[in-house]
Amino acid sequence: xxxxxxxxxxxxxxxxxxxxxxxxxxxxxxxxxxxxxxxxxxxxxxxxxxxxxxxxxxxxxxxxxxxxxxxxxxxxxxxxxxxxxxxxxxxxxxxxxxxxxxxx
Numbered sequence: 001x002x003x004x005x006x007x008x009x010x011x012x013x014x015x016x017x018x019x020x021x022x023x024x025x026x027x028x029x030x031x032x033x034x035x036x037x038x039x040x041x042x043x044x045x046x047x048x049x050x051x052x053x054x055x056x057x058x059x060x061x062x063x064x065x066x067x068x069x070x071x072x073x074x075x076x077x078x079x080x081x082x083x084x085x086x087x088x089x090x091x092x093x094x095x096x097x098x099x100x101x102x103x104x
Contacts, residue, residue, distance in 0.1 A: 033077035040084035
């Protein structure tokens with residue numbers, strides 16, 4: 001990495017990718033998204049497992065998480081993350097109408 005200096009602040013700038021290292025960047029990006037998707041799925045699955053019996057409205061989230069898992073298994077990590085976000089929105093809306101629901 002190159003060190004860039006601006007007035008009194010030094011920041012690290014990523015190197016400009018060459019065609020030789022482009023696959024490394026792509027693999028790094030893919031691995032990064034894979035980790036995020038896996039973490040989201042685990043967090044949502046754990047949340048639902050802990051709360052769905054007490055709060056029936058969370059049943060609607062189960063097929064959405066299942067779909068996120070399918071996308072993850074198909075290595076469609078961006079889509080898995082987007083699907084997980086839909087679950088977050090559903091839980092957030094449920095929490096607005098049912099304050100007893102615990103936070104994520």
